[in-house]
Amino acid sequence: MPKDRLLFVKEGRARYISHLDLMRTFQRAFLRADIPIKHTEGFHPHPFISIALPLSLGFSSRCELLEFGLLEGTTHEEVPARLNAALPEGVRVLTCYPGQRPTRELQWVLYELRVDRAGDAPELCRAWGELLGRESWKVEKPSKKVKTGAVTVDIPTLVKEFTFTDITETGCVLQIALSAQNPGLNPSVMVNALTEACPQFTPEFVQYERLEILDRDGKIFR
Amino acid sequence: MTKELEKILPLVQKPARYTGGEYRAVVKDKSQVDFRVAFCFPDTYEIGMSNLGMRILYGVMNGLPGVWCERVFAPWGDMEEQLRAHGIPLYGLESGDPMGDFDLIAFSLGYEMAYTNVLNMLDLAGIPVRRADRDGSHPLVIAGGTCCYNPEPLSDFIDVFSLGEGEDVTVEMLQVCRKAKAEGWSREELLRALAQVPGLYVPSLVDVTYGPDGTIQSMVPREGVKLPVLKRIVSDLNTSYYPTQTIVPSTEIVHDRVMLEVFRGCIRGCRFCQAGYAYRPVRAKDPQVLIQQGIAACKDSGYQEMTLSSLSTSDYRPLVELCDGLLDYCAPRDIGLSLPSLRADNFSMSLMQRLQSVRKSGLTFAPEAGTQRLRDVINKNVTEEDLKQSCRVAFSGGWSSVKLYFMLGLPTETDEDVLGIADLAKKVLAWGREYGPHQRGGVRVTVSTACFVPKPHTAFQWEAQVDMEEYMRRVTLLRENMRERNITYNWHDPDTSFLEAVFSRGDRRLGAALYEAWRQGAKFDAWSEYFDLQRWLDAFQTCGLDPHFYANRERGREEVFPWEVTSTGVSRAFLARERKRAYQAVITPDCRKQCSGCGANQFCPGGVCDA
Missing domain, CATH: 3.30.70.580 (Pseudouridine synthase I, catalytic domain, N-terminal subdomain)
Structure with missing residues (x-):
C-alpha cells in the first residue's frame, strides 16, 4: 500500500x-x-x-x-x-x-513528562529513578486483550534511558525513551505504576509530550 | 487554555467537546472587538453543533465587525462536576473566557426539556439565574428559537425573547445593545429600547393577572409597549446568509454533514404541527442557488455527506432539478445525498433511483394515525393507497426495512384508531412480502408511537393531553395486537411528553417550579440518564402548582392563552376554524390547492404567498 x-x-x-x-x-x-x-x-x-x-x-x-x-x-x-x-x-x-523504512523499525519513543509536585520534587526523582533503574521491576497492567484483565510488564526492560532535569520547588521534568511497540509502554501506565509504588510522591499533574521517534540504534526515525 | 482546564480535561468523557479550536471556529482579536456574545445551546456539543440555526446566527454575528460571537454548550455531568469542584466558570469555546465577561448571553431554545439546562448554564457561569436578581452589571440574557412562541414559562430567567427567524432581528438587536453599551444606558433603558425592535418580546414590560379559575385574566403591556409581538421572517432566502464556510467539528456530532435548507414553511397544514403553522409562509430557495451553496459547503468542509432539510422536502417543486444538479457533483466524489422528510404520497420512483445510485438507507414514513378518519382529523393528507404505492416502490427497489411513526392520544382517537396502527403495520409487512425481492421474511417494520403533545399556535392548542395511564393503556392495546415477529414496536416514554405538555402551554407561574426542580438537581431532562418525573411532581407541589391544569385540561374557547403575547401571523380565528373542521373530520386542502386564509400572507409582498 x-x-x-x-x-x-x-x-x-x-x-x-x-x-x-x-x-x-x-x-x-x-x-x-x-x-x-x-x-x-x-x-x-x-x-x-x-x-x-x-x-x-x-x-x-x-x-x-x-x-x-x-x-x-x-x-x-x-x-x-x-x-x-x-x-x-x-x-x-x-x-x-x-x-x-517500514514503521515496524520504529523502536523507541522519547517522551518528556512535566511533573507537578510541590515541595519534594528531588525526593520524587530519587524514588522514581531508583525504580526505573532496577534490573527488573514487574507490575500488573490492566489489559482488555487477556481474560484475566491484566498482564505483567517488566518496566525497566521497556526503558532505553531517562534523565531528570529542571528539578524545582514545583516539580521536575523527566525525559525518557520508552519502547514504542511489541510491546510498547505508555508513559501514563508507567506513572501510574510509579505512583502506586510510592504513593507518598503522588504527582499533582503530569503533562506528556512526545519529542522524538527513534529506531533500534537510537537514531531519529523518519 | 488555562492550566486548571488542562487538569480536568483528562478526567472527563470526550474532552474535545470542551476545547474549541475546530476548523473554521472564529477567533478574533479582542482589541478589535467592542461587543461579545456567548451563544449558548442548552444541550450537549454533539446536539448543538448539529443545529443549522445556530450555525447561521454564528456566521451572521461574526460577520459583523466589532462583534465576536462564541459558542457555549451544556457540559455533561462529569464535566459539570469538575468545573464546579475546581471553581472554573463556564466559558466560551473560542476564547476560553468566562461567560460572565460577555456583553450578551443568547440561548437557542428548541425543546422544552432543555429549560433546566438554561438555568444550569447561567449558574455554572456564576450569573444569577433569575432576571430579578440581575442588573446592568450582568450580561443581558436573551433567547430565540421555536420554544419562544410560548416564552412565558422562561420569563423569570430571560430578559428578552426573539421571535421567529433570527437573521435580521439579531443584527438590529445587536445595534441597539452596542449603542447602549457605548452610551452607558441603564438596563431599564436598554430593555425599553429593545421592546421597540419588531420581533423582540420583553417579559418584564408586561403584567399578567389571573382569574379565580386560575386562567389568565389579562396580559397588559406597560406604556409604549405593544402586544402581541409578531415574529420576524426572512423574506428572500436566496439572498439571506447561508453558512457555506462553517465549523467542522474535530469530534463526531449527531448530524455530521452538510445541511442544505431548501425552503422554509410548509404547505400542508397538519393540525398538530407547530412548525407547520409557525414557519408560514412558504418561501423556497432557487435550486441553482442551492446547488452552488451545497457544492461550496462540501468543498469548504470536506464533508462526504449532504442532507436536504425542510419540513416536507418532496413539496419542493424543483426537487428533481436540485437533486440532479447536486448529484452531478456528489456522485463522482462518493458524497452521499440524503433526503429526510419525504412524504409518502409523492415519493417518486425516479427520485429514489437517483438517490440509490449513491447510497441506500432505511425508509421512514410518518402516517401519524392508524385510520383514514383520524388522519383526516389531523389533516395529514396521506391515504393508505399512497402508503401502499410508496411501499411498493421502496420494496421493489430493494429496501427491506420501513419505519412508521405514529402518535397516540390525538383528539377524537378511539381504540379502533389505535388498532388501525396494527392493521397498517401488518399491511406494510404483507406488501413487503408481495413486492420485495425476498418472498419470505427479510422485511422489517418498525412502529414507533409518541404521546401527542398539544402545542401553542396550532389548531389543537385548546386540547387536553390524554393522561399517562390512558396513553399506556393504548400502548398496551397496540402491543397486544401487534405481536408479529417482523414488527418491532417502540413507544416513547410518556413522562417526558407530559412535562413537555405542561411547559409548551404553560404560563409564567411555572417559572417557580422550573427554578425549584433545577435547585433539586433537574438538568438534561431530555436524557433518560437524568430525567426524573418525581422530582418535577415534587417541585410542582412545593410551588402550589397543578401540572394537570396545563397538560390535561381542555381550554375554553375564549380563554386567554399565555402565548398570545406572541404572534406567528396565523390568526386565532383560523386555528379555531381548523379545530372545528378537525372534529368534523374534514380536511383542508394544502396551500397550493387553495388558500385557507390563515393570515400569514401579511408577510408577503402584495399579500400573496408563493406556496
Missing part, C-alpha cells in the same frame, strides 16, 4: 482530538485542501490513512507520522502548506516525503 508520509505536530487544543477523530480530520483536510489521495479498494472505498503509534488523548507530540498515498498532480513539497491551511488549530504538518 501507499508509502507517503507526513510528519506532524499535535499540540494545544488539538491534544484532545482522539485517534479516530484525528484520522477523520485528516481525511476531510485532504479534501478541503483538494489534495487527492489513494483510496482503499473494496465495496466502500475510503481514503487510506494510517497514523503510526496512536497518541493518548491529552498528550502533545512533535513527531507524529501519518502514512497515505499521494496521487499524481501534487508534489511532496507543496503538501504541508496546503494541508496546514485546512487543518484545525494545533495540528501542523512539518514535512511530507516518501517513506523509506
Whole structure:
C-alpha cells in the first residue's frame, strides 16, 4: 500500500482530538485542501490513512507520522502548506516525503513528562529513578486483550534511558525513551505504576509530550 | 487554555467537546472587538453543533465587525462536576473566557426539556439565574428559537425573547445593545429600547393577572409597549446568509454533514404541527442557488455527506432539478445525498433511483394515525393507497426495512384508531412480502408511537393531553395486537411528553417550579440518564402548582392563552376554524390547492404567498 508520509505536530487544543477523530480530520483536510489521495479498494472505498503509534488523548507530540498515498498532480513539497491551511488549530504538518523504512523499525519513543509536585520534587526523582533503574521491576497492567484483565510488564526492560532535569520547588521534568511497540509502554501506565509504588510522591499533574521517534540504534526515525 | 482546564480535561468523557479550536471556529482579536456574545445551546456539543440555526446566527454575528460571537454548550455531568469542584466558570469555546465577561448571553431554545439546562448554564457561569436578581452589571440574557412562541414559562430567567427567524432581528438587536453599551444606558433603558425592535418580546414590560379559575385574566403591556409581538421572517432566502464556510467539528456530532435548507414553511397544514403553522409562509430557495451553496459547503468542509432539510422536502417543486444538479457533483466524489422528510404520497420512483445510485438507507414514513378518519382529523393528507404505492416502490427497489411513526392520544382517537396502527403495520409487512425481492421474511417494520403533545399556535392548542395511564393503556392495546415477529414496536416514554405538555402551554407561574426542580438537581431532562418525573411532581407541589391544569385540561374557547403575547401571523380565528373542521373530520386542502386564509400572507409582498 501507499508509502507517503507526513510528519506532524499535535499540540494545544488539538491534544484532545482522539485517534479516530484525528484520522477523520485528516481525511476531510485532504479534501478541503483538494489534495487527492489513494483510496482503499473494496465495496466502500475510503481514503487510506494510517497514523503510526496512536497518541493518548491529552498528550502533545512533535513527531507524529501519518502514512497515505499521494496521487499524481501534487508534489511532496507543496503538501504541508496546503494541508496546514485546512487543518484545525494545533495540528501542523512539518514535512511530507516518501517513506523509506517500514514503521515496524520504529523502536523507541522519547517522551518528556512535566511533573507537578510541590515541595519534594528531588525526593520524587530519587524514588522514581531508583525504580526505573532496577534490573527488573514487574507490575500488573490492566489489559482488555487477556481474560484475566491484566498482564505483567517488566518496566525497566521497556526503558532505553531517562534523565531528570529542571528539578524545582514545583516539580521536575523527566525525559525518557520508552519502547514504542511489541510491546510498547505508555508513559501514563508507567506513572501510574510509579505512583502506586510510592504513593507518598503522588504527582499533582503530569503533562506528556512526545519529542522524538527513534529506531533500534537510537537514531531519529523518519 | 488555562492550566486548571488542562487538569480536568483528562478526567472527563470526550474532552474535545470542551476545547474549541475546530476548523473554521472564529477567533478574533479582542482589541478589535467592542461587543461579545456567548451563544449558548442548552444541550450537549454533539446536539448543538448539529443545529443549522445556530450555525447561521454564528456566521451572521461574526460577520459583523466589532462583534465576536462564541459558542457555549451544556457540559455533561462529569464535566459539570469538575468545573464546579475546581471553581472554573463556564466559558466560551473560542476564547476560553468566562461567560460572565460577555456583553450578551443568547440561548437557542428548541425543546422544552432543555429549560433546566438554561438555568444550569447561567449558574455554572456564576450569573444569577433569575432576571430579578440581575442588573446592568450582568450580561443581558436573551433567547430565540421555536420554544419562544410560548416564552412565558422562561420569563423569570430571560430578559428578552426573539421571535421567529433570527437573521435580521439579531443584527438590529445587536445595534441597539452596542449603542447602549457605548452610551452607558441603564438596563431599564436598554430593555425599553429593545421592546421597540419588531420581533423582540420583553417579559418584564408586561403584567399578567389571573382569574379565580386560575386562567389568565389579562396580559397588559406597560406604556409604549405593544402586544402581541409578531415574529420576524426572512423574506428572500436566496439572498439571506447561508453558512457555506462553517465549523467542522474535530469530534463526531449527531448530524455530521452538510445541511442544505431548501425552503422554509410548509404547505400542508397538519393540525398538530407547530412548525407547520409557525414557519408560514412558504418561501423556497432557487435550486441553482442551492446547488452552488451545497457544492461550496462540501468543498469548504470536506464533508462526504449532504442532507436536504425542510419540513416536507418532496413539496419542493424543483426537487428533481436540485437533486440532479447536486448529484452531478456528489456522485463522482462518493458524497452521499440524503433526503429526510419525504412524504409518502409523492415519493417518486425516479427520485429514489437517483438517490440509490449513491447510497441506500432505511425508509421512514410518518402516517401519524392508524385510520383514514383520524388522519383526516389531523389533516395529514396521506391515504393508505399512497402508503401502499410508496411501499411498493421502496420494496421493489430493494429496501427491506420501513419505519412508521405514529402518535397516540390525538383528539377524537378511539381504540379502533389505535388498532388501525396494527392493521397498517401488518399491511406494510404483507406488501413487503408481495413486492420485495425476498418472498419470505427479510422485511422489517418498525412502529414507533409518541404521546401527542398539544402545542401553542396550532389548531389543537385548546386540547387536553390524554393522561399517562390512558396513553399506556393504548400502548398496551397496540402491543397486544401487534405481536408479529417482523414488527418491532417502540413507544416513547410518556413522562417526558407530559412535562413537555405542561411547559409548551404553560404560563409564567411555572417559572417557580422550573427554578425549584433545577435547585433539586433537574438538568438534561431530555436524557433518560437524568430525567426524573418525581422530582418535577415534587417541585410542582412545593410551588402550589397543578401540572394537570396545563397538560390535561381542555381550554375554553375564549380563554386567554399565555402565548398570545406572541404572534406567528396565523390568526386565532383560523386555528379555531381548523379545530372545528378537525372534529368534523374534514380536511383542508394544502396551500397550493387553495388558500385557507390563515393570515400569514401579511408577510408577503402584495399579500400573496408563493406556496
